[in-house]
Amino acid sequence: MSVRPGARTTVLVVDDSEIACESVRHTLAQANVQVVTLNSPFGFIKAIRESHPSLILVDVGLGILNGAKLVQLGRRNAPPGCPILLYSSRDKALLEQDMTSSGADGYITKSTTGTALVETVQRWLRMPPNPR
Numbered sequence: 627m628s629v630r631p632g633a634r635t636t637v638l639v640v641d642d643s644e645i646a647c648e649s650v651r652h653t654l655a656q657a658n659v660q661v662v663t664l665n666s667p668f669g670f671i672k673a674i675r676e677s678h679p680s681l682i683l684v685d686v687g688l689g690i691l692n693g694a695k696l697v698q699l700g701r702r703n704a705p706p707g708c709p710i711l712l713y714s715s716r717d718k719a720l721l722e723q724d725m726t727s728s729g730a731d732g733y734i735t736k737s738t739t740g741t742a743l744v745e746t747v748q749r750w751l752r753m754p755p756n757p758r
Contacts, residue, residue: 635751636660638679640670640696641713642688646736650683650713650743657744667691674703680751683713683734686724694728701729709750 637659639650647663654661662677664670667688674682682700686693693712700710712725712733721733734746 635680636662636677637681637683637747638662638664638673638677639683639713640664640667640673640688641683641685642666643685646685646713649739653740653743654747657748659744659747667696670696670699671703674700674705678705679708680705681747682708682710684710684730686712686714686716686721693730694724697728697730709753711750 635658637650637654639647639661641647641663642665644665647665651661651663662673662679664673667690682704684693684696684700688696693714697710697712704710709731712721712728712730713736714721714724714733715736716724718735721735724730725733732750734743738746
């Protein structure tokens with residue numbers, strides 16, 4: 627999936643931290659990326675169907691329904707080729723393990739902010755779809 631110049635891309639962020647959600651929203655808005663946020667896993671499938679995201683970021687530790695389960699639900703309901711990434715402050719080695727066990731396409735650490743976050747998201751949006 628590639629980003630067309632002038633096209634508005636949607637990223638769905640599922641994170642129980644309102645601060646993290648707003649930080650991502652504010653940062654990506656500056657790059658003409660629309661961000662839809664959920665502060666709990668409830669409504670995840672509905673949000674996918676309504677927002678048609680180009681990328682999904684899922685926090686690993688959501689409590690009631692962990693990130694791995696959401697990745698599985700996302701796979702069944704997300705648009706074809708939509709990357710699903712874990713988004714967490716966990717150690718990179720643990721995130722890599724979580725990524726492998728959950729079937730996520732990759733991860734972005736919460737320490738990735740500002741321009742680095744925008745560049746990382748844009749890089750994921752330009753990657754060819756993962757055939758799953």
